[in-house]
Amino acid sequence: MKILLEKELKANWRSFRYPAFLLVILFFALLDPLMLKYMNEILGYFATGIEIIMPNPTPQDAYFSYLSDVSQIGIFVLIFAIMGIVAREKETGVTGWLLSKPISRWQYLFAKLIILYGVVITGIFACSSLAYLYTTSLIGQPPLAESALATVNLVIFTLFIATLTFALSTVLKSPLQAGGITLLIFFVSGMFNLLVANSAAANYYPNTLLSQMKPLLDGTATAADSAGPLAASVFLITMLVILSGVRFSRMEF
């Protein structure tokens, strides 16, 4: 298993897929607090002759801006980075070659998942810590516990989308199919979120994790408000892994 983890990390690191995702979220961690801090000056530079007065940004605004960018552009980049995580190797014949060796099909999949989850969790928490510290030094300290809870919501939702991409990449033939369908689901689920926002379904809808981030930071929502969508997301993640694994174990290469 260790050797497969090593292979997975090297392959995705050297192909610049995981670094691309990490660089994008690092970019937002460094840029967003800075942008908010100097928003008045930036607008003033572009809009000469007009006086624009923006309210001073709060630390919560700056940190939320970072979380929000990662939940959109960061996830978008992640889908592109991992859409071929299994499909590409199936296409090139690497999967068949590896499975002709004494490793099980589940080991093959779990090695990929462990590295994927490791990169997503470590990457988001590391960059979020950086964004938090940067916000603190530039604007002021966001509430620690609430920021951590909002970050957990982002991590779980990102893991849900990552697992969806992984599952589609496992069961479909091409990376483009997997990426395309995940993107479609990502956008449609975002729009559908507006419809379910005020219904009971919101309590179990994964996208609610994202809509709860701002209220959590502002103190208008508690951890209990995110418990339902969090549990539903973890359930969906588990089901996606099991179903794609079962399908994969009967696939021909």
Added chain:
Amino acid sequence: MLPAGEKNNIKGYAIEVKNLSKSFGSQPALSKVTFSVLRGAVHGFLGPNGAGKTTAIKIILGLIAADSGQVRVLGEPLSFGRRQNYLQYLNYLPQDPVFPEGLTGREALNLVAGMYKIDRQKSRLRIDKLLEHFDLQAAAKRRVGVYSRGMQQRLGLAAVLLTEPELLILDEPVSALDPDGRRRVLDIINRLKGRATVFFSSHILADVERICDHVTIIDRGRKLLDAETSDLLTRYAMEQYIITVRPEDHPRAARLISQNRHVSQVTPHLNQLYVVSKPGQSLEMAEELLCDLVNQGIVVREFVPNRTNLEDAFFKVIEEHHLAEQTK
């Protein structure tokens, strides 16, 4: 060196395939194919493109499911979708070797060693030796993606030999190699005889003839022939004779030979006559012709079976099969 199978206490045939069938949609790929591969043998698996060779190999490896039939590898029955213990003792080289992207040649070999749980120190020494043997030391730190096809095939062979498997399944292992590389690989396979089993598909029939003890020929998903290489060559050699007579006797001899009931074809060539018997009647033909010619006072200077090669035999087997199908 221990004989094949002894090291790991493997009994019976290396591969046993019984009534194996597989279709892709309505297209049959294999139809009730049966053959066995003896432990310690170098077994050639031949057939034209699309004959079903790769499908059969992939079923043996557990990569695709058979529709029906039984497969046993190194004594263990195959069950699709389950982890097969025999994979620990088997190594496979695909026709176009592929390696995970981003890995260097040495890392690819380390990956293989790791999957087979070879001791790290032992594998390092073996990898160095194999890289040197296959002229890949200079490229060992380069990514496999930039290797030429020949280099990838050499690396693939190094990966197969690294694990010292009981059973090597090689799908066209020398197709991308230059003559020297081919010779070296065939020498290695030859040296493995008795110590490991090699199941070897190739379209370079001269190579198969040179190293294989046994051949199985399939075409359009059906097994046509399963025989010792020497028996196969003898059988087809016996069907063509070269007869040399004095030039003045040539027309008379040709007429006499063509009248024989066992003869299917007579072709004059320089001072010789190439005589082909009807299938399976070569011995009778030889006996009768020799007597007839001598009785007619024709001086026979040479009467020998024409040495055939595997390529001729292969095409004859395929041709016979097609004729048999047409007459059905």
